[in-house]
Amino acid sequence: MELWYTEKQTENFGITAKITKTYVDEQTDFQKLDMIETEEFGTMLVLDGMVMTTVKDEFVYHEMVAHPVLFTHPNPEHVLVVGGGDGGVIREIMKHPKVKKAVLVDIDGKVIEYSKKYLPTIAGELDNPRVEVLVNDGFMHIHDHKNTYDVIMVDSTEPVGPAANLFTRGFYQGIYEALKEDGIFVAQTDNPWFKADLIQSVNKDVKEVFPIVRVYGANIPTYPSGLWTFTMGSKKYDPLQVDEASIPEISTKYYTPRLHKAAFVLPKFVEDLVK
Numbered sequence: 634m635e636l637w638y639t640e641k642q643t644e645n646f647g648i649t650a651k652i653t654k655t656y657v658d659e660q661t662d663f664q665k666l667d668m669i670e671t672e673e674f675g676t677m678l679v680l681d682g683m684v685m686t687t688v689k690d691e692f693v694y695h696e697m698v699a700h701p702v703l704f705t706h707p708n709p710e711h712v713l714v715v716g717g718g719d720g721g722v723i724r725e726i727m728k729h730p731k732v733k734k735a736v737l738v739d740i741d742g743k744v745i746e747y748s749k750k751y752l753p754t755i756a757g758e759l760d761n762p763r764v765e766v767l768v769n770d771g772f773m774h775i776h777d778h779k780n781t782y783d784v785i786m787v788d789s790t791e792p793v794g795p796a797a798n799l800f801t802r803g804f805y806q807g808i809y810e811a812l813k814e815d816g817i818f819v820a821q822t823d824n825p826w827f828k829a830d831l832i833q834s835v836n837k838d839v840k841e842v843f844p845i846v847r848v849y850g851a852n853i854p855t856y857p858s859g860l861w862t863f864t865m866g867s868k869k870y871d872p873l874q875v876d877e878a879s880i881p882e883i884s885t886k887y888y889t890p891r892l893h894k895a896a897f898v899l900p901k902f903v904e905d906l907v908k
């Protein structure tokens with residue numbers, strides 16, 4: 634008998650993948666966690682019925698969270714990742730020698746534990762000595778660390794369950810205060826096909842807090858609609874002012890120095906959402 638996993642993206646539409654094995658099917662203290670093997674995309678982490686990452690296409694998301702912001706800040710020594718328990722963003726951050734310390738704060742220790750076990754190519758840098766892993770609520774961590782970080786990356790689940798308050802104006806204000814005077818943050822901000830309202834409200838909130846706000850996109854086949862957005866809020870540095878020629882070569886599969894500014898060129902209907 635064939636088994637298929639379907640993520641319902643709206644009441645009337647979903648994306649589906651053939652499953653060959655189920656490794657984990659567990660309700661943690663915070664969310665439903667599934668680790669499954671798919672024919673097309675390899676091992677897949679699913680939280681509360683939403684695809685978080687797959688071995689085949691994870692590089693797009695993780696590179697595009699980490700590199701645009703780290704190559705915009707001239708000296709990103711202290712970095713915070715909120716969420717991100719699968720370790721993919723940390724793996725990309727570790728490619729930057731300027732980063733002295735990266736702190737990862739995920740609310741759910743089970744995501745970290747199972748990612749280390751079943752997603753070793755993604756989670757492999759979580760034990761790097763430059764990384765500190767904390768199991769805690771990112772909202773609280775931000776609140777308790779004023780003027781601490783050069784860069785903050787919000788690699789959270791969608792705004793339901795434990796991540797609901799990570800998409801609020803109060804959270805962005807907290808991030809502003811947790812950043813140093815020239816700090817920058819980036820957050821994944823979902824897709825413009827099914828979550829246009831969310832992108833608009835995040836954009837409005839971030840603009841109320843940060844003087845420089847930029848939105849960019851990437852193509853991620855296993856995320857709803859395939860077109861994903863990221864929102865950057867900055868106190869001083871503008872990603873569009875970065876000199877591409879000054880970006881050093883690092884090993885990537887999606888991000889390139891040429892893509893650094895190009896990713897900020899949005900399709901018209903997305904541009905209209907964030908005007």
Ligand code: SAM
Pocket residue numbers: 680684685686694715716717718719738739740741744769770771772788789790791794795796797799821
């Ligand atoms: N790349 C994914 C996406 O966009 O679909 C998200 C990655 S997943 C690793 C997000 C992580 O955020 C989960 O491990 C979850 O436990 C964590 N998370 C959710 N709410 C959180 C909170 N309030 N504080 C810290 N981590 C949180």
